[in-house]
Amino acid sequence: MSQTVVLEQNAVETQSITLKFDGCSSDANPSPIVNPENQSITIKFDDQASNHHTIPVSIPNVDSETEAAVNEFLRKHGSSDEESVRTDAMNDLWSFIERQEIGTVVVLVKFASDVKNFELLEIFCQRVADVIAKKTVEEVREIFNIANDFTPEEEQAIRDEHRWAFED
Amino acid sequence: MVNQNIVEDGSGDEDDDSYAKLSGTKVWVLREKKRAKNLDFSVDPLVVFGWDIMLLILDHLDARSLALSLVVSRTWHGVASSDAVWSKKCEELWAGKAHVPRMSQIKGLSKLAAYSLSVMDGKRSRILKEDLWDHSWEFHFKKSAPGYWLNLDPYWRGMGPLMRRYFHSDGSQTADPGDKVWGGQECCYTIVTSFLADGTIREHYVRISRWPQMSISRKQDWGWKMSNHLYSYSSIPDADKKGGTGPCFLAY
Numbered sequence: 241m242s243q244t245v246v247l248e249q250n251a252v253e254t255q256s257i258t259l260k261f262d263g264c265s266s267d268a269n270p271s272p273i274v275n276p277e278n279q280s281i282t283i284k285f286d287d288q289a290s291n292h293h294t295i296p297v298s299i300p301n302v303d304s305e306t307e308a309a310v311n312e313f314l315r316k317h318g319s320s321d322e323e324s325v326r327t328d329a330m331n332d333l334w335s336f337i338e339r340q341e342i343g344t345v346v347v348l349v350k351f352a353s354d355v356k357n358f359e360l361l362e363i364f365c366q367r368v369a370d371v372i373a374k375k376t377v378e379e380v381r382e383i384f385n386i387a388n389d390f391t392p393e394e395e396q397a398i399r400d401e402h403r404w405a406f407e408d
Numbered sequence: 409m410v411n412q413n414i415v416e417d418g419s420g421d422e423d424d425d426s427y428a429k430l431s432g433t434k435v436w437v438l439r440e441k442k443r444a445k446n447l448d449f450s451v452d453p454l455v456v457f458g459w460d461i462m463l464l465i466l467d468h469l470d471a472r473s474l475a476l477s478l479v480v481s482r483t484w485h486g487v488a489s490s491d492a493v494w495s496k497k498c499e500e501l502w503a504g505k506a507h508v509p510r511m512s513q514i515k516g517l518s519k520l521a522a523y524s525l526s527v528m529d530g531k532r533s534r535i536l537k538e539d540l541w542d543h544s545w546e547f548h549f550k551k552s553a554p555g556y557w558l559n560l561d562p563y564w565r566g567m568g569p570l571m572r573r574y575f576h577s578d579g580s581q582t583a584d585p586g587d588k589v590w591g592g593q594e595c596c597y598t599i600v601t602s603f604l605a606d607g608t609i610r611e612h613y614v615r616i617s618r619w620p621q622m623s624i625s626r627k628q629d630w631g632w633k634m635s636n637h638l639y640s641y642s643s644i645p646d647a648d649k650k651g652g653t654g655p656c657f658l659a660y
Contacts, residue, residue, distance in 0.1 A: 346457075350456055389481055
């Protein structure tokens with residue numbers, strides 16, 4: 241989605257125009273397009289670019305190495321439109337995340353959700369999902385320190401109802 | 409493996425007393441739990457970031473792992489059983505299948521129930537009358553059948569649409585008009601199932617009139633096949649039929 245600003249210039253007088261966008265930093269330089277017929281100026285800029293956090297962010301509750309890795313991703317990912325650069329940035333962040341303990345990844349998911357960065361959210365959520373996938377129920381409880389609040393009968397009833405998932 | 413005698417970590421935690429009695433793996437688990445406790449916040453994803461993000465995470469899981477999540481805790485059950493995640497799983501399950509079970513299409517059923525019922529019905533190898541009635545069946549002779557029949561069979565002639573047969577609730581069987589093999593004689597069918605004392609199936613077959621009985625098999629795409637040494641029936645895919653096909657109840 242792109243935003244469009246249309247300015248009309250009075251043909252007789254010259255006006256100086258100051259443009260202000262609400263606080264989002266953007267790497268894209270909007271180029272004005274002048275329509276000679278009605279002297280209107282159209283400026284289009286890519287919304288996507290303004291969502292990228294190209295300024296380093298501070299992440300609460302993680303160590304400096306993790307914060308650096310995330311910022312490196314944001315910098316690389318936001319710096320280029322080239323598919324290969326963005327993919328490299330994602331792969332680097334992905335390899336880093338795979339080596340972190342689950343507590344860190346959970347913190348990062350919360351962070352990504354708070355700052356509404358959907359690329360980061362997708363990567364971190366996928367990582368949490370990968371940790372959960374193919375594990376037994378006991379292992380999942382242990383990893384996340386979750387107490388089992390089912391009675392044995394309740395738990396068995398659920399296992400019976402969906403036995404295709406719990407057998408072999 | 410962790411030495412089960414090591415208890416000296418000086419934390420003064422009440423868990424220390426129980427360490428000495430546990431096996432090596434359990435000590436490791438308790439250590440991880442303590443590490444999690446030492447953080448200022450819970451590590452349970454659902455507690456940390458709530459339903460919406462949890463749904464996002466669960467959405468990435470395969471169906472089996474998602475089903476396992478149901479049992480982790482009550483709150484996990486709440487989010488892991490929601491239609492939001494199982495809707496997509498149902499679509500993926502039914503894609504490419506020959507038939508969709510009627511019991512999974514009942515109005516008001518949760519998507520999770522629809523999924524489970526579908527999976528379990530897909531494993532059923534015992535055919536029921538509803539299966540015979542609800543599908544159209546492709547019919548052809550096998551190579552070992554008499555030449556007279558093979559010559560009339562479009563399957564072997566390579567010309568014309570394949571023969572079809574239809575099973576009706578009054579016990580009769582019919583064919584398409586213009587079917588070269590169909591004699592127009594009265595035809596009936598029976599399904600025979602016998603059980604052993606432990607509930608497993610002893611014998612199971614379908615017989616048309618007095619022709620040799622046909623053995624039944626289920627295909628990977630949930631389609632049916634019935635055959636003897638003379639001929640073979642295959643259920644024709646009808647996954648687009650509204651309301652699904654087959655029995656309305658789960659059978660074994």
